[in-house]
Amino acid sequence: xxxxxxxxxxxxxxxxxxxxxxxxxxxxxxxxxxxxxxxxxxxxxxxxxxxxxxxxxxxxxxxxxxxxxxxxxxxxxxxxxxxxxxxxxxxxxxxxxxxxxxxxxxxxxxxxxxxxxxxxxxxxxxxxxx
Amino acid sequence: xxxxxxxxxxxxxxxxxxxxxxxxxxxxxxxxxxxxxxxxxxxxxxxxxxxxxxxxxxxxxxxxxxxxxxxxxxxxxxxxxxxxxxxxxxxxxxxxxxxxxxxxxxxxxxxxxxxxxxxxxxxxxxxxxxxx
Numbered sequence: 001x002x003x004x005x006x007x008x009x010x011x012x013x014x015x016x017x018x019x020x021x022x023x024x025x026x027x028x029x030x031x032x033x034x035x036x037x038x039x040x041x042x043x044x045x046x047x048x049x050x051x052x053x054x055x056x057x058x059x060x061x062x063x064x065x066x067x068x069x070x071x072x073x074x075x076x077x078x079x080x081x082x083x084x085x086x087x088x089x090x091x092x093x094x095x096x097x098x099x100x101x102x103x104x105x106x107x108x109x110x111x112x113x114x115x116x117x118x119x120x121x122x123x124x125x126x127x128x129x130x
Numbered sequence: 131x132x133x134x135x136x137x138x139x140x141x142x143x144x145x146x147x148x149x150x151x152x153x154x155x156x157x158x159x160x161x162x163x164x165x166x167x168x169x170x171x172x173x174x175x176x177x178x179x180x181x182x183x184x185x186x187x188x189x190x191x192x193x194x195x196x197x198x199x200x201x202x203x204x205x206x207x208x209x210x211x212x213x214x215x216x217x218x219x220x221x222x223x224x225x226x227x228x229x230x231x232x233x234x235x236x237x238x239x240x241x242x243x244x245x246x247x248x249x250x251x252x253x254x255x256x257x258x259x260x261x262x
Contacts, residue, residue: 001194003243003244004191004243023240023241025239026235027236028233028235029204029234031204031232042180043181043182043253045253046253048205051204085193090194092191092192092195127200
């Protein structure tokens with residue numbers, strides 16, 4: 001069993017363009033939860049509904065990165081490919097037919113590197129192996 | 131009296147499959163509480179309602195973990211077995227006839243291990259002991 005972090009082998013593209021200098025990524029997959037309160041129960045029963053798949057990623061901004069920043073602009077959409085540990089056969093891979101950037105914050109400061117954070121939603125999410 | 135932590139002896143399965151590389155598990159059991167405020171009371175009276183059982187699991191993601199992460203995908207449901215100190219007779223044996231994963235978040239970082247957090251609900255929860 002090999003634990004891992006994002007590294008130089010990581011592949012992270014949106015609409016085939018490399019997401020610039022990512023430092024963290026979060027994927028959130030949650031189902032609607034409908035609760036039954038029938039008097040005959042001891043504990044409430046839960047019936048799951050549709051899922052919502054969303055997430056965020058953060059990264060660092062290059063001083064000449066106007067082209068790369070456009071790859072993750074608000075409204076950009078396309079296929080997601082995430083191979084967090086690279087392309088080695090058997091390693092984990094995430095894909096989505098459509099990922100849509102819903103928001104982006106860029107933070108500049110005199111006491112740290114310039115960074116960005118994007119939020120996104122997915123129409124679907126597949127977890128498989130290379 | 132022996133205190134314990136999750137360890138290499140821990141047994142933790144959902145629907146017969148081992149929960150991958152768990153680092154923490156939390157159970158939350160709460161009853162609805164209804165207050166009676168009859169004028170004749172000095173203190174409000176409490177009436178317990180239905181229970182609700184929820185919880186969360188955190189763990190680490192393996193580089194080759196596509197199959198094992200599928201064991202805790204959203205919507206996965208089945209019997210829970212948690213023996214936090216293993217299968218020694220009389221040790222804690224926590225079971226549920228139906229546990230459902232309601233959400234799964236995975237976090238990747240260049241400065242830390244890849245981790246996950248799964249939230250779940252249970253139809254029931256029994257705190258028993260491993261039989262002899």
